[in-house]
Amino acid sequence: MNAEFLHNIKTLNILVIGDFMVDKYIEGNVSRISPEAPVPVLEVTNKISKLGGAGNVVNNIAMLGAKVRTVGCIGLDIDGQWIKGELNSKDIDTNFLMQSENVKTIVKTRLVSKKQQFLRCDEEVIQDASDEFYGFVSENIDSIFEQVDVLIISDYGKGTIRKDIAQLLIRYANTKHIVSVVDPKGTDYTKYSGAFVCTPNMNELRQVSRKNIKTEIEIEKNGRKLKEGLQIKNLMITRSEKGISLIGNENIKKDFPAIEKDVVDVTGAGDTVVSVVAVCLGVGYTIEECCIVANIAASIVCSKFGTSTLSLNELISSIITSGEFKEIDLQVAKYIVSGLHEKGKKLVFTNGCFDLLHAGHIHSFLQAKKFGDVLIVAVNSDSSVKKIKGDKRPIISQENRIKMLCSIECVDYVVVMDDTTPERILKILQPDIVVKGKDWEGKEMPEKTIIESYGGSMIFIDLEKGLSTTNIINRISEVYN
Template sequence: MLSDLDFTDVSILVVGDLMLDKYYFGSVNRISPEAPVPIVEVNSSKYTLGGAGNVLNNIINIKAKAYVVGTIGRDPNREILKQLLEERKVNYYLLERDLPTITKVRVIAGHQQVVRIDFEEIKFLDNKESKKIEQYILSIIDKVNCLVVSDYGKGVICPELSRFIIELAYEKDFPVVVDPKGKNWSKYKGATIVTPNLKELSDVLNVEVKNEDGEIEKYGKEVRKKYNLKYLLVTRSEKGMSLIAEDKVYHISSEAKEVYDVSGAGDTVVATLATAMSAGFSILNAVKLANTAAGIVVSKIGTAPITLEELKEALRGYKNKKVKSLKELIHELKILRNEGKRIVFTNGCFDILHRGHIEYLREAKTFGDILIVGFNSDNSIKKIKGKDRPINKQEDRAELLASLEFVDYVVIFDEETPYNLIKNIKPDVLVKGGDYRIEEVVGREFAKETVLVSFIKDYSTTRIIEKIRSIE
């Protein structure tokens, strides 16, 4: 079954343009007196692997093994990039060049990218440099079962190295997956599969390809045949993907329910596709899995790789994107806090959702930007209210809460109190009902502020249950 995913025996070599991404997060409250530009007051920063490194991140996150080959400069940023690779326990070979380590610096204020600063100098590998990389690839080739060419057009994937990789993969009889760039696709000739988006397909053909099935089929077949590709996979944004094989075309619909950020989705597709093919999946099942992975990552805020747990969960069936595990929620909160968002938390059983709950939660949202609602599991409610409760199962209660527009995230807890949740979430504002006194509020020491909100009179789950019983 697709849901029984295990990639621990898969090893993939990624060759391509490795980059260092640095993010500065802050807020804008004034304009510079020196020029008509915003002043960003930075409150946090972070480094991540970019370019081919994002493909690598996705491979590791779905529990496959990874090797990476790229280039670095002779500058301080090379040490940061190496440290990131070592933290992820990745086997790497980085060729030093008299060029800057490719670095992208992004300044983010709220949801808006204010500016991006690039440190790079594009120069393709010379013959001597290409041979050094080829020798390393030969030294580890028997340790891997798939090759990924991650071409960002920054100089690593020169025609000579690309041809060497594809011919070696053919000789070893394992797949080579290419994420292309530019118009020179002759260097990808004979690859197992090339994965252009619509713009990249248009670029190589020098025509504007419309995002329609007929156009994709017509031009996709032309490109697949011209470059002797076993498969061509065209990623089509909100319309999903199209797989062009020798004798058939498959159109796979998008699985994204909500789209927040498409950045990095192509890398997720390449990583998942390569991993699934290496694990013995049929090409169609591998593409379907990659499509599922893409649908997950575009529903996240920022460039975030897929995880194996998310893939398994998605394959088991529908899940509301607002319903998170504590681990998932903590990841999302890091991003939101970097954007300066004010986090509000409240909790309850919410057994039978009624107007009192609605008004309470609506008011709770007014204290910040993001409202997180913690709710008791079925087992937890039984301990508190007895064996006849809850009336509604936890899955149903989660879906009802998540359907409210002013609720941003829903998270379940199995203890009688949300102490552990609050300790991990550390909200800016902790909201509780007016039937509490401040000193009675559990976990208030982990919140910056605790607020009491009055309930609407005569609304309660207990009262509703009593009324139903009196009718019976």
């Protein structure tokens, strides 16, 4: 997995259709009880309005840096005007956000004291979207999907996502090979049939299954039944503190544990998961990698109060310190090293081809890690290995050598080295300690001058006798010839 993919988010165009609403917060202090009735008196100090529902999904995507186009139906009232104005101020495409005098814009008002909600007031009229809205979407379908990379259906059960509208969008997306991500609601999931991924939480899974699902076996059995019955390619079940359970192509449940963090407010966490899954699919992550990133993102927003979002910098920073993404490119590595040095951490660096990874390599990594806090390993690319070892090498491809290195616990990060020597990487990263085998001691090395120029040091370590890739290859040749 490569965190660098996330930098491509800014090239994405995401289409979001759903129930748009306003989340209002009235904040203040409570220090007395009303003399009129046994209720607390809120002395108001602040009022805040935020985009809610599908609007929060849009907010999340915009904060991550992707472009967004909205589809929905809101009122011509003051709150509807506020939604459209707020979206426009964020450079969101609202050309297909219909406004109607027959629609009452949904508003949820929360009374808050010391970051604790003690009352919520909902102003809403739940009704299916009009035939006029369906006609509007149908007539403009080609323009709605123009240059779109990912479709998100954010269903809050308020009426926008009629079955015919959802199916119109999903089927159109499928014909254009555009992935569709659905945040579902209610008990009729047939309207999501054919979607690429659907993200119910545990309560929603129980509702649609009409069963009190508790055990892991029940989750897998009912999840698989739902997925197969509706021809949904992936069912991603969000489980709060238990993380995410995925039922994908193999039709078995895979669990992705949540990232441990202090929870302040879970409001909007589901919107964040949907948003992050959409952008991650858009930049090329697998559905499994999407689950990992979504867990990290959810942990960030749950540590904040209210309907919250996260920035791309927050997400990348959390990913690269989570240990989930060990393979990084030089740009991300530079970001990591800078952060480590700010925290007073000592960085250790080593490099090599690591073709036919063996016990000698492991021994060297374990020694290297003891000299500092973080170990970065640079592995030669296939092309550079050929320059060093000849056209018959490497035996193991670059992709698989990286996978093996990432699986080693003491290795913190892996970068690919296209050059035959690490000089360019050392100039950029400036690690505190560079570790080499004692077979290099006393030899002329161009990188030595670079290391000394920024105040780093080079340490030579003992190698396991008789263990080298070349010796192993020769031994195999002797045995089988």
